[in-house]
Amino acid sequence: MHRLLGLDPGLDRDQGLTREEEAELRGRQRWLAAPEPSTMTATTTEREGADGGVLTAARRGKRSVSAFLDRNPRVRLGGLLAAPFFWLGIAYLGALAALFISAFWTTDTFTGDIVRSWTLDNFRTLLNEDVYRTITIRTIWVAALVTVADAIIAFPMAFYMAKIASPRAQKILVVAILMPLWASYLVKAYAWRIMLSEGGVIDWAFNPFGIGSPGYGLTATVLTLGYMWLPFMILPIYAGLERLPNSLMEASSDLGARPARTFRTVVLPMAFPAVVAGSIFTFSLTLGDYIAVRIVGGTNQLLGNVVYDNIGAANNLPFAAAMATVPVVIMLIYLWAVRRTGALENL
Amino acid sequence: MTLSRPTRVVLLLALIVGLAVVYIPLLVVVVNSFNVDATFAWPPDHLTTEWWSKAIDNTGARDAIWTSVKAGLLATLVALILGTLAAFALARFRFFGRDAVSLLVILPIALPGIVTGIALNNAFRTVIGIELGFVTLVIAHATFCIVVVFNNVIARLRRLGGNFEEASMDLGADTFTTFRLVTFPMLRSALLAGGLLAFALSFDEIIVTTFTAGAEIQTLPIWIFNNLFRPNQAPIVNVVGSALIVLSVIPIYLAQRLSGETSGGRL
Numbered sequence: 010m011h012r013l014l015g016l017d018p019g020l021d022r023d024q025g026l027t028r029e030e031e032a033e034l035r036g037r038q039r040w041l042a043a044p045e046p047s048t049m050t051a052t053t054t055e056r057e058g059a060d061g062g063v064l065t066a067a068r069r070g071k072r073s074v075s076a077f078l079d080r081n082p083r084v085r086l087g088g089l090l091a092a093p094f095f096w097l098g099i100a101y102l103g104a105l106a107a108l109f110i111s112a113f114w115t116t117d118t119f120t121g122d123i124v125r126s127w128t129l130d131n132f133r134t135l136l137n138e139d140v141y142r143t144i145t146i147r148t149i150w151v152a153a154l155v156t157v158a159d160a161i162i163a164f165p166m167a168f169y170m171a172k173i174a175s176p177r178a179q180k181i182l183v184v185a186i187l188m189p190l191w192a193s194y195l196v197k198a199y200a201w202r203i204m205l206s207e208g209g210v211i212d213w214a215f216n217p218f219g220i221g222s223p224g225y226g227l228t229a230t231v232l233t234l235g236y237m238w239l240p241f242m243i244l245p246i247y248a249g250l251e252r253l254p255n256s257l258m259e260a261s262s263d264l265g266a267r268p269a270r271t272f273r274t275v276v277l278p279m280a281f282p283a284v285v286a287g288s289i290f291t292f293s294l295t296l297g298d299y300i301a302v303r304i305v306g307g308t309n310q311l312l313g314n315v316v317y318d319n320i321g322a323a324n325n326l327p328f329a330a331a332m333a334t335v336p337v338v339i340m341l342i343y344l345w346a347v348r349r350t351g352a353l354e355n356l
Numbered sequence: 357m358t359l360s361r362p363t364r365v366v367l368l369l370a371l372i373v374g375l376a377v378v379y380i381p382l383l384v385v386v387v388n389s390f391n392v393d394a395t396f397a398w399p400p401d402h403l404t405t406e407w408w409s410k411a412i413d414n415t416g417a418r419d420a421i422w423t424s425v426k427a428g429l430l431a432t433l434v435a436l437i438l439g440t441l442a443a444f445a446l447a448r449f450r451f452f453g454r455d456a457v458s459l460l461v462i463l464p465i466a467l468p469g470i471v472t473g474i475a476l477n478n479a480f481r482t483v484i485g486i487e488l489g490f491v492t493l494v495i496a497h498a499t500f501c502i503v504v505v506f507n508n509v510i511a512r513l514r515r516l517g518g519n520f521e522e523a524s525m526d527l528g529a530d531t532f533t534t535f536r537l538v539t540f541p542m543l544r545s546a547l548l549a550g551g552l553l554a555f556a557l558s559f560d561e562i563i564v565t566t567f568t569a570g571a572e573i574q575t576l577p578i579w580i581f582n583n584l585f586r587p588n589q590a591p592i593v594n595v596v597g598s599a600l601i602v603l604s605v606i607p608i609y610l611a612q613r614l615s616g617e618t619s620g621g622r623l
Contacts, residue, residue, distance in 0.1 A: 075530035082449065089445035090457070093438045093502065097460050101499055104479035105471070111478065162377075165370035173364060182371075184608050189378055190553075191604030192385075194560050195580045196597030199590075200381040203388065203396045210384055210398050239378065268359055289466055297468020300562060300581070313470045313563075320474055320567070329474060336468045344459070344466060353462060 105337075112330035121324050131331035141315070145335055148312040151227065152295035155235045156242075156288045162235075163242040163287065164280075170243075171250035172258075186243050194237060198304045201233040205305060225307040233305045234295050241294065242287035249283025250276075285352035292343060296336040312336055382601050389598040394591050411595035420579035421596075427490065427575060428558040431497035435554045436547060438498070439505025447513035464500040472500060473567035480568065488570030496568035497561060501554035508550030509543060516542055552611050 078085050112131055115124045135141050170182045189197070202225075204210040211222040223229055253276065261271040299313030312335055319329035344353070359367075389407055391400040411417060442461055446454060464472055476496045480486055520542065524534040562577035569575060574582075580596065583589035 071532060072530055075532055078531050079525075086445055086449045086451060089441045089449075093442035093445070093461070094457070096438055096499070097442075097464070097502065098457075100479075100495075101464060101472075101475075102460070104475040104483070105467075107483050108471075108475040108478050162370075162374055165367050166374040169367045169371040173359070173367060180612060184605075184612060185375060186378075187608050188601070188604055189382060191556050191560070191608070192382055192601045193577060193580060193597050194562060195577055195584060196385055196593065196600070197381060199584055199593070199597075200385045200388075203398070204381060204384055208398065210380075213398055236377070236381065239374075268363060293466050293468050297470040297563060299470060304584075313468065316470050316474065320477075326474075326478065330478075333471045333474060337471055340467055344462075353458065 108330045109334060109337075111327050112334060114327045116325045116327055123327060131328050134328070135331055135335070141332070144310055144312060144315060147227070147309070148296060148336075149339065151231055151234070151311065152292050154231050155238060155295045156291040158231070158235045159239050159242040159291050160246075160284050160288065163239060163246055164284070167243050167246035167250055168276075170247050171253075172255070183247070186240050186247075190240050195300070195304075197237055198233055198301045201229070201236065202304050205229050205232075225305050227306065227309055229305040229307075230302045230309065230311075233301050234298060235291075237301070238291040238294050241290035242284075245286040245290075246280060246283045249280050249286070253279050282351040282354070285347045285350050289344070289347070289352065293336075293340055296339060385594055386598040386601065389591070389594040391591070391594075394587060396590075396594075407591040407595045411592045411599075414592055416574070416579055416583075417576075417592065417596050420574045420576045423490075423574060424559050424576040427493050427497055428555045430494045431501050431558045432551050432554045434494070434498035435501035435505045436551055439502045439550065439554075440509050440543075440547065442502070443506050443509035443513060447510050448518065461503050461506050465503045469500075469561070469563035470567075472496070473564040476564070477567040488568060488573075490570075490573055493565060493569040493573055493575070496564050497558040500561075500564065501558055504553045504557060505547070505550035508546040508553070512543055512546035548611055552607055555607075 078088075111123065113127050113129065115126070115128055115130060116122070117124050166186075170179055170186075174182055205222045205225060207222070207224075209222060215221065223232070257275055257279070258271055261275045262268070266274065297313050299311060299317045302309060302311050302314060312332065316329045316332045319325045319332060323329075347353075387400065388396045390403040390405065391397070392402040392404045392406075393400065439461075442457070446458055446461075473496070476492070476499070477488070480488060480492045486492065520538050521534050524538045525531075529537065560577060561575075562581060565575055565578060569578065576596070580593050583593050
């Protein structure tokens with residue numbers, strides 16, 4: 010609350026008024042009493058200039074810039090948007106566009122140079138060769154499994170954090186969820202490699218129950234990726250549930266709904282956008298991953314591996330670009346599909 | 357909703373099991389950093405601090421950490437500025453193409469890292485024609501960090517509404533004074549949360565980094581990746597990983613203390 014009211018040490022320093030500020034205030038008081046104020050900012054500036062006299066040029070300059078901005082919201086909007094738009098709209102989108110244009114080119118197999126003549130060959134290869142179709146379906150499947158598993162694991166955790174834990178416990182739990190994000194991705198992936206190895210932690214812990222490690226492969230990949238993206242699912246759901254007023258749930262139970270029904274008809278629909286927001290992370294992060302699958306996935310390949318190998322070893326940027334359109338198209342369809350749920354506001 | 361006792365217990369159990377799953381692999385890393393056996397035989401026979409003392413003398417790791425910190429700080433700074441500007445534009449104005457802009461900000465994190473990575477790589481090398489290096493790395497990192505700052509700031513702006521600023525302007529403060537004395541103090545904790553997450557994202561990024569950093573720049577994740585599968589270096593990698601896990605408590609603790617928020621930031 011202190012912060013909201015602006016009652017912090019930074020403000021106190023400014024409370025002793027300087028002579029200029031007092032003059033300014035006097036000018037303003039007179040303005041308040043003045044009979045016919047036209048536009049506020051203009052009058053204020055004039056008055057101060059006329060009666061203060063002590064105002065420095067710089068200060069007046071700042072005032073008039075501010076007044077100008079006040080009168081011209083379009084200029085203000087332009088000023089705010091210019092830099093981010095240049096960075097993302099021109100540089101980043103431009104880079105993406107350049108990449109996808111090169112998807113329609115080919116590479117000379119002898120020289121390794123890019124041949125800039127338009128062709129759909131890359132996309133034809135992509136669609137016609139079984140191996141790429143298999144890899145695409147496998148990748149979507151892994152991404153979906155990771156997303157569903159994370160949502161199922163994250164929801165009860167987030168629910169407990171947001172609705173049952175005391176405020177103090179809430180803080181500690183948020184820290185507990187955030188901390189693994191700081192632990193290195195590679196170290197975590199490697200930890201799973203060690204745990205899944207023969208005679209590793211999982212064998213050691215679960216062999217007494219007759220369960221062994223699944224070994225390196227797709228199951229291991231799903232486990233590892235699901236593990237790594239779990240915080241990306243918990244945090245948006247937690248934020249969404251925290252915003253959900255308790256009174257709604259109370260109203261529902263006052264009206265006779267049992268907890269299960271309240272959950273189904275009140276909590277779940279309202280928390281759904283947050284789940285979708287989390288799924289954007291888990292889905293996209295999985296679609297682009299090529300490292301975890303190399304560490305724990307055995308010989309399996311995902312889309313990311315194909316793109317990576319074509320950039321590196323094969324030196325075939327056009328084909329890599331064509332392959333990269335697959336996850337992009339999947340993500341754009343996904344974003345378009347979830348747009349209406351309001352998930353993008355929950356990111 | 358009045359939850360029955362069994363439901364609460366089940367939810368608590370789910371939370372505890374979930375946290376255990378999150379922390380056990382991290383614990384394995386920490387324990388293995390003391391494991392005598394360089395191939396991490398489990399359970400460890402004996403414990404040793406040999407790897408820790410070797411890691412402290414490892415200049416490669418130290419240089420890599422320093423590079424990562426520098427890149428992370430610069431990318432965070434750029435992201436703080438651009439993310440805040442974009443958040444103000446979208447929170448305070450309605451204009452044609454507003455939805456497109458909000459999608460644009462999200463795009464670098466909604467698209468898989470490898471796409472951003474090769475797109476920027478291609479743009480730097482062939483379209484603009486600059487050498488990959490530290491600058492390109494910072495540009496690439498800032499691009500996907502903008503969204504975290506943006507999300508934190510816009511959430512805060514939406515919650516606050518414009519009343520405080522209007523009051524300040526009505527009392528005669530100009531745009532800049534209002535920003536300095538009213539808006540900024542109210543945004544500070546959101547900026548902190550967003551900045552920290554941006555730094556964390558940048559610090560741990562490997563996929564975009566691989567494509568935009570150039571051969572001679574070694575960030576910590578790149579160093580880890582290069583050393584992970586070397587038998588002599590793997591234990592040292594484990595030590596660095598453990599140290600990061602332990603040290604990560606500091607920034608998160610500070611963020612919690614300074615922001616006094618329960619939400620701890622949005623991704």
